[in-house]
Amino acid sequence: MADPAHIASSDIELSVVLIDIGVLSMMGVTAIAIARLRSLFALVMLSGVYSLLSATWFVIVDAVDVGFTEAAVGAGISTALLLGAMLLTVRTAKEDKPWKRLxxxxxxxxxxxxxxxxxxxxxxxxxxDSPANAYLAQEYLQRNYPDIGIPNVVTSILASYRGFDTFGETGVVFIAGVAVALLLGFGERSLSATLMNKKRGKK
Amino acid sequence: MSLLAAATLALFVAIVLLLIRLFSGPTLYDRVLAVNSIGTKIVVVLALVGFLMDRPDFADVALLYALINFVATIAILKFFRYRSFQISLVKPEGEKKRGAQ
Known part of the structure; x- marks a missing residue:
């Protein structure tokens, strides 16, 4: 297997530039296709692909945690949620008047x-030398390990320096999830089941 | 042109072909298959990026994307089989087949 040190750095730079251009242009094409297509199922699939591409982009610019969240929430959960929402409505969007899009x-x-x-x-x-790297970040990088003993700086800030803040955020997200689950309901009495039964009853 | 640039280009040509199938795809299953394959290509892109930037830990992220991709595909296909996420895929013993209309 080739070692990265043996490959000329110009080759690596060329490939990184190619990947940058490729991922960003595919995101652009996907966004335009989302704006133009009318079939809701295709739209849901395309938004999943868009999330996956942007998650890749986040990893490329070294924001791995953001990319991970985007892949799990954007490409995973929200695709499933949008499919569930599609069950409650029609399968194709209405055609707009062109001047309405202006x-x-x-x-x-x-x-x-x-x-x-x-x-x-x-x-x-x-x-x-940017402001974000010059002042406070240096302080955290130097004090993080002696203070807390976690090698990952982001984790130490999230879980310790602003631990109460993270705890509150987790509580808010949990309450929001419980509220949505209570509104939509489960099993026989869920919103989708009720609507499906109503539809069948009419027929 | 180096090996790496050629690999990158080949991956992107593959993804563009799949995107075309996704945009035009006549049936739902073409689109599901295109999304799943794009996810697989993205995993390879991530592995390539980790190799290029000398960050082997990107391979872990790539593996995770592969898992999410698999679960999402199963969820979509289950949705089209049963029109609901609430029916369990594993049938309990002795229960009649339901929902498969």
């Missing part, structure tokens, strides 16, 4: 332009 399209273009304009001010990727 205003949302304009808002999207303007928002995108503003965000692109804002990226000019951002520091370079991995810039050691």
């Amino acid at each position: 205003a949302p399209g304009l808002v999207c273009v303007v928002t995108g332009a503003v965000l692109l304009y804002a990226t000019i001010d951002l520091p370079g990727f991995g810039d050691p």
